[in-house]
Amino acid sequence: MWRYAAVLPLRSGERPVGLGEGATPMHEVPALARELGIARLWVKDEGLNPTASFKARGMSAAVTRAKALGVPGFVVPTAGNAGAALAAYGAAAGIPVRVYAPASTPPPILATIRALGADLQLVDGHIGDAGRQSRAFAAERGFFDVSTLREPYRIEGKKTMGLELAEQLGWTLPTHVIYPTGGGTGLIGMWKVFREMRDGGWLARDVRMPRMVVAQADGCAPMVRAFRERADRATPWEDPQTLASGLRVPGPLGDRLILRALYESQGDAASVSEQAIREGTMRLSLASGVDAAPEGGCALAVLELLVRAGRIAADAEVVLFNTGSGASYRF
Ligand SMILES: Cc1ncc(COP(=O)(O)O)c(C=O)c1O
Known part of the structure; x- marks a missing residue:
């Protein structure tokens, strides 16, 4: 890319x-x-x-910029694949990642998120519900919110x-x-x-x-x-x-x-x-x-x-x- x-x-x-x-x-x-x-x-x-x-493409760009800007951590609400991609790029950048995903997300995707070291939080409901929790966490801890279209990269x-x-x-x-x-x-x-x-x-x-x-x-x-x-x-x-x-x-x-x-x-x-x-x-x-x-x-x-x-x-x-x-x- x-x-x-x-x-x-x-x-x-x-x-x-x-x-x-x-x-x-x-x-x-x-x-x-x-x-x-x-x-x-x-x-x-x-x-x-x-x-x-394809989520890898966006996360590679977003993590590259955020790393250069010195963010302390990443957080994302996800339907699954974006969380797995962020976990991978966060690991590559050496920056901690927290992921909020619906409990109904396919198990192989959840397993990938965990295997790449992200802190996975399961959410009852859909990605909109995950988004509310993720934004609250970002505000509280100063982690960078990588939600779709909330950042430009x-x-x-x-x-x-x-x-x-x-x-x-x-x-x-x-x-x-x-x-x-x-x-x-x-x-x-x-x-x-x-x-x-x-x-x-x-x-x-x-x-x-x-x-x-x-x-x-x-x-x-x-x-x-x-x-x-x-x-x-x-x-x-x-x-x-x-x-x-x-x-x-x-x-x-x-x-x-x-x-x-x-x-x-x-x-x-x-x-x-x-x-x-x-x-x-x-x-x-x-x-x-x-x-x-x-x-x-x-x-x-x-x-x-x-x-x-x-x-x-x-x-x-x-x-x-x-x-x-x-x-x-x-x-
Ligand atoms: C496999 C797959 N296809 C399509 C989409 C939807 O992508 P977009 O957010 O670009 O519409 C997703 C988002 O989670 C996905 O994981």
């Missing part, structure tokens, strides 16, 4: 806190594209990052997903990016960098920007509901439930930025059932060889739904994100 240091928050001479994040493979899956009825499909496999999710790390996919496509862009959306930083970061690349002359001036597509679960779809209502804010989802635990974010702090990315890119948003997520996960794995997480399965199920509904056309060239690893969810 730090190959892109020139456009990341790193002072000259400063060494990043890195563990080999980024530079993940992007696989073209022509047979699956044919089955779905689109021109081309690539799967970007973020499960191969340190601690097995995680998004800078996550934008490298957009840089990489463009580089992997020979500095062109796909027609659509399908992204399983919880807090939305990945989507917001990519939309930010697509504009930076265009405005900075990395891409042809007349490049067609991709349509950004939010994939969510029927059991927690605040962004889909807000998009359908053409709202500029999302109202929190009551009783969020989904096996794709990374998507169990009932009230994303970045709701306005997610919606702006959708409207500006003429994007789309849809949700699917738990059954469709299960089937999508299996299908993605079998068709690509990637060990798909349920969040990736959700993205595939949403892609299929939108193609069938005529909302994604037959000439589409789509990049779909598998944001984590299936291994984190098997127990």
